Amino acid sequence: MRTTAVREPGGTSYRITGQKIWTSLAHEADWCFVLARTEPGSRRHHGLSFLLVPMDQPGRIEVRPIRQMTGTSDFNEVFFDGAHARVEHVVGGEGGGWRVAMSLLGFERGVSTLAQQIGFAEELGQVVRAALASGAVADPVVRERLVRQWAELRTMRWNALRTLGGSADPGASSVAKLLWSGWHQRLGELAMQVRGAAAGVGPADWSDSAPYELDAMQHLFLFSRADTIYGGSDQIQRTIIAERALGLPREPKG
């Protein structure tokens, strides 16, 4: 955490200097939140603050899109060169940034995915219809995988409902994230399997001139590669569950 926010003389605003990579939709956002070091010399998760920052600051905020393998750019690298944030736009008080960020991540990994699951059910329906259309459903292995996806979606729903209203279990949102990220990735793989050779992009799209014309299932497959990374990678979720929920020995710090 090297991005800093320094109080300006007069004390009504901060000046932010640093950079932030992988910021989803920064190119469309009017505001973003920035976790910045407000206590000089502080280390690790201490001395951080959670600042709401208006994006319309030409010359002080630069947004550089990152091209993805889908051919589109949904996320960006953002550079802050003396960007301003108002003091009253600190969430959770100065120095309280880590606590706010962890609550936010807990929400992203757990409760927020309740709504996402409506989309998951729709995507599963599309894959089932594609399996019926291609005849792949005649394969007992494909049928078993489809049924497994359906059953796991039900499990996810009940698990996510447990996290509503805040769970006392410190690992609950990490468990939820592990369930949906792997599930969604497997659904993308299954979508490609049921379509067989027709799953690839067409010859007209083989040039370097991305963005390719992707249909919903191709997009599902390619984007779902990121599911086990964003919001905190699967490996990190397992460490959180091991250390905070199961009380196993802490990971050695390098």
Ligand SMILES: Cc1cc2nc3c(=O)[nH]c(=O)nc-3n(C[C@H](O)[C@H](O)[C@H](O)COP(=O)(O)OP(=O)(O)OC[C@H]3O[C@@H](n4cnc5c(N)ncnc54)[C@H](O)[C@@H]3O)c2cc1C
């Ligand atoms: C599509 C997408 C959208 C994103 N949107 C945003 C956004 O809007 N805002 C934002 O702030 N971030 C965003 N991110 C960033 C995301 O949160 C990080 O990419 C993610 O937390 C992983 O961190 P990293 O990229 O630094 O990987 P690294 O920490 O470099 O990890 C690389 C690999 O090493 C493993 N690893 C690292 N440390 C350990 C450890 N201690 N033990 C075991 N394994 C370990 C990881 O699990 C991973 O497999 C986005 C990422 C993606 C892919």
